[in-house]
Amino acid sequence: MILFGLRRAADTVGFPRALRQLVRFGWVQSMSCVFPVVIFVALAATQQLSLPWLSRYDWLLVICLAMQAWMLLAGLETRDELKVITVFHLIGLALELFKVHMGSWSYPEAGWAKVGGVPLYSGFMYASVASYLCQAWRRMKVELVGWPPLRLVVPLAASIYLNFFTHHYWIDLRWWLSALVLIVFRRAWVTYQVGRRRYRMPIVLSFALIGFFIWVAENVATFFNAWQYPNQSDAWHLVSFGKISSWLLLVIISYLIVASLKQVKERRLP
Incomplete structure (x- = not known):
C-alpha cells in the first residue's frame, strides 16, 4: 500500500492535516518493513565486509534467523x-529450488547452508514480504470489503502458484490469470486506518503497488548480489520490467493466504 492510494471515507482534509497523515503513514510503513530493511542492510554489509568463519550466504542465514x-x-x-511467515518461507524455498534448477537465476557464491544450489536464507526474502503484510495488517487495522469467497480465492491462488512451475513446460497463463484476478476482485476494497481516519483503495490497486515496490527491491537485491539473473553474470543490469507481473502475481498469492488465514481465524473466535 502507498499513500497515493489513500482515499478518505468522508470529507477531504486540508494540507497540514494531510501532511501529518503522511508522516503517520510513513512511520507505520517503516515499522512494518523492519524485516525487509534488515535483509537489505545485511546484503549490503556482507558484500562490503570481509567475514570470518562462514561464507556470506551462511552469515545471511544467521542474521535472518537472529532477526526472526x-x-x-x-x-x-x-x-x-x-x-504464516513460516508457510511463506517454505513456499518461497520450493519455488527457489525449482527456478534455480531450471536456470531462471542462480546463487553463484559458495556456502554450507545451500540445498540444490539455493542458500537457505533465500526463503526469508519471501518471508519478509509476509512479515510486511502481517504487520501492516495489524498496525493499520486492515479490513476487507467485498472479499470473494474461498471457493474462488483458493483455486485462483493455487493456479497462480502452479503457473510459476508449469510455464516452463506449457504455455504461460499469467495474463489469463491476471484477467481472472480483475474479474474475481472487481468489487473488493481494502480499508485501513492512519491515525484516527480510515481510507480505502481497490484491492487490485494495492496488489499492483506492492508488486511494483517489490520489483524495485529486487533491483536493489540483485545489485548487492543476493542472486543473479543470467543477463547479470558479467555486470549488473536493471531487472526486466516483465518481472513486475511475476511479483504482482506472487503478491496476490501472499495477500490471499494472509487474508484467508485471518478470516478463518476470525470465524473460530467465540
Missing part, C-alpha cells in the same frame, strides 16, 4: 504471524 527470533521475543511479531 528477536522480532518474536520483542513482540514485533506474534506467534500466529510467525506461523
Whole structure:
C-alpha cells in the first residue's frame, strides 16, 4: 500500500492535516518493513565486509534467523504471524529450488547452508514480504470489503502458484490469470486506518503497488548480489520490467493466504 492510494471515507482534509497523515503513514510503513530493511542492510554489509568463519550466504542465514527470533521475543511479531511467515518461507524455498534448477537465476557464491544450489536464507526474502503484510495488517487495522469467497480465492491462488512451475513446460497463463484476478476482485476494497481516519483503495490497486515496490527491491537485491539473473553474470543490469507481473502475481498469492488465514481465524473466535 502507498499513500497515493489513500482515499478518505468522508470529507477531504486540508494540507497540514494531510501532511501529518503522511508522516503517520510513513512511520507505520517503516515499522512494518523492519524485516525487509534488515535483509537489505545485511546484503549490503556482507558484500562490503570481509567475514570470518562462514561464507556470506551462511552469515545471511544467521542474521535472518537472529532477526526472526528477536522480532518474536520483542513482540514485533506474534506467534500466529510467525506461523504464516513460516508457510511463506517454505513456499518461497520450493519455488527457489525449482527456478534455480531450471536456470531462471542462480546463487553463484559458495556456502554450507545451500540445498540444490539455493542458500537457505533465500526463503526469508519471501518471508519478509509476509512479515510486511502481517504487520501492516495489524498496525493499520486492515479490513476487507467485498472479499470473494474461498471457493474462488483458493483455486485462483493455487493456479497462480502452479503457473510459476508449469510455464516452463506449457504455455504461460499469467495474463489469463491476471484477467481472472480483475474479474474475481472487481468489487473488493481494502480499508485501513492512519491515525484516527480510515481510507480505502481497490484491492487490485494495492496488489499492483506492492508488486511494483517489490520489483524495485529486487533491483536493489540483485545489485548487492543476493542472486543473479543470467543477463547479470558479467555486470549488473536493471531487472526486466516483465518481472513486475511475476511479483504482482506472487503478491496476490501472499495477500490471499494472509487474508484467508485471518478470516478463518476470525470465524473460530467465540
